[in-house]
Amino acid sequence: MNVATQPKLSLRPQREEFASLLNLSRRVGCDPQLVQGNNGNISLKLDGVLWIKASGKWLADAKQEDTFVPVELAVVKESLRRNVEIAQLYTWGDELRPSIETAMHAVLPHRVVLHVHSVNTIAWAVRRDGPSQLSKRLAGLDWRWVPYISSGIPLAKKIEKLLSAGPETNVFILGNHGLVICGNDCEAAEALLDDIERRLAIIPRQSPGPEADLLAALTGCSHWRFPDIPALHALGTDPVSRMILKGGVLYPCQAIFLGPRIPMLPFSVRLSRFAGYSNGEAEAPNYAIIEGGGVVVNEKINSAEYATLIGLMQIVQRVEEFAPLRYLTVTEIASVLGDRTNRYRQPFR
Numbered sequence: 001m002n003v004a005t006q007p008k009l010s011l012r013p014q015r016e017e018f019a020s021l022l023n024l025s026r027r028v029g030c031d032p033q034l035v036q037g038n039n040g041n042i043s044l045k046l047d048g049v050l051w052i053k054a055s056g057k058w059l060a061d062a063k064q065e066d067t068f069v070p071v072e073l074a075v076v077k078e079s080l081r082r083n084v085e086i087a088q089l090y091t092w093g094d095e096l097r098p099s100i101e102t103a104m105h106a107v108l109p110h111r112v113v114l115h116v117h118s119v120n121t122i123a124w125a126v127r128r129d130g131p132s133q134l135s136k137r138l139a140g141l142d143w144r145w146v147p148y149i150s151s152g153i154p155l156a157k158k159i160e161k162l163l164s165a166g167p168e169t170n171v172f173i174l175g176n177h178g179l180v181i182c183g184n185d186c187e188a189a190e191a192l193l194d195d196i197e198r199r200l201a202i203i204p205r206q207s208p209g210p211e212a213d214l215l216a217a218l219t220g221c222s223h224w225r226f227p228d229i230p231a232l233h234a235l236g237t238d239p240v241s242r243m244i245l246k247g248g249v250l251y252p253c254q255a256i257f258l259g260p261r262i263p264m265l266p267f268s269v270r271l272s273r274f275a276g277y278s279n280g281e282a283e284a285p286n287y288a289i290i291e292g293g294g295v296v297v298n299e300k301i302n303s304a305e306y307a308t309l310i311g312l313m314q315i316v317q318r319v320e321e322f323a324p325l326r327y328l329t330v331t332e333i334a335s336v337l338g339d340r341t342n343r344y345r346q347p348f349r
């Protein structure tokens with residue numbers, strides 16, 4: 001198959017179901033406990049065509065911008081059979097490409113498929129004992145645990161295999177990744193999502209407030225600021241969260257948007273360190289976690305990175321202190337960062 005550049009066509013079919021898709025996308029995309037930045041994707045199958053979120057687009061913008069692209073289901077399935085990522089083959093207009101997860105959406109038979117990075121789900125999905133923990137909470141539902149596997153064709157093939165063993169499955173918990181929900185229409189998918197969120201809800205730990213004097217001094221250095229979400233300081237002030245973060249990378253978006261290593265600085269960090277960032281002696285990170293102090297963000301952080309940082313806080317605040325965790329391996333992180341970074345990160349708004 002050759003690369004196909006589709007003409008800029010109407011990306012909004014006049015169908016009631018499509019309007020429902022846009023409404024659902026906006027609701028889900030505006031909930032930071034489900035979607036952070038441009039992650040998450042939703043699809044609708046209409047007359048042999050898969051309408052899938054375009055890579056890099058924000059679900060929150062679905063009603064204002066062209067966010068979905070049409071791909072023939074048969075073409076996606078053929079590309080999967082040939083082990084070719086559909087996102088490499090198609091582009092609409094100048095920039096719209098189907099999501100990296102298009103193949104996964106195609107192999108699921110349901111009309112509506114919803115993939116989110118639910119912070120409640122991920123707090124369970126990073127645990128080695130996730131399947132046993134969830135068996136009680138998801139009792140009565142047709143769900144499967146999917147051990148961590150790369151996005152794109154590997155994930156699609158794994159889901160296809162699980163479906164052949166359990167065709168009734170409509171909930172997939174993706175280890176170290178997130179949640180997939182299926183429904184025969186948007187209403188059914190959203191109702192199932194609400195049910196899962198209720199079952200998997202975790203009350204986040206309380207954490208001490210930030211060390212305001214220290215952070216005020218640090219943000220006195222140019223280019224740094226106090227985050228506008230006070231809860232973000234928990235990443236620095238909550239010892240359990242710091243311990244969890246020091247263990248490694250919990251899920252792909254953490255590595256992609258926040259880097260494979262967390263910039264965590266000791267409380268005794270000297271102002272000279274930040275001054276060094278300012279005068280170009282060292283490259284400043286996009287954010288910094290001060291142990292026992294809180295969090296400061298650099299003005300160069302973009303909206304997707306900031307949303308991911310907030311999501312990370314929401315997740316680690318929900319992970320129990322002594323939970324047995326599975327972190328991404330060095331090979332998995334290298335794979336995520338090596339060949340997918342550009343496709344995930346572009347374009348930002």
Ligand SMILES: [Zn+2]
Nearest residue numbers: 040115177178
């Ligand atoms: Zn995902």
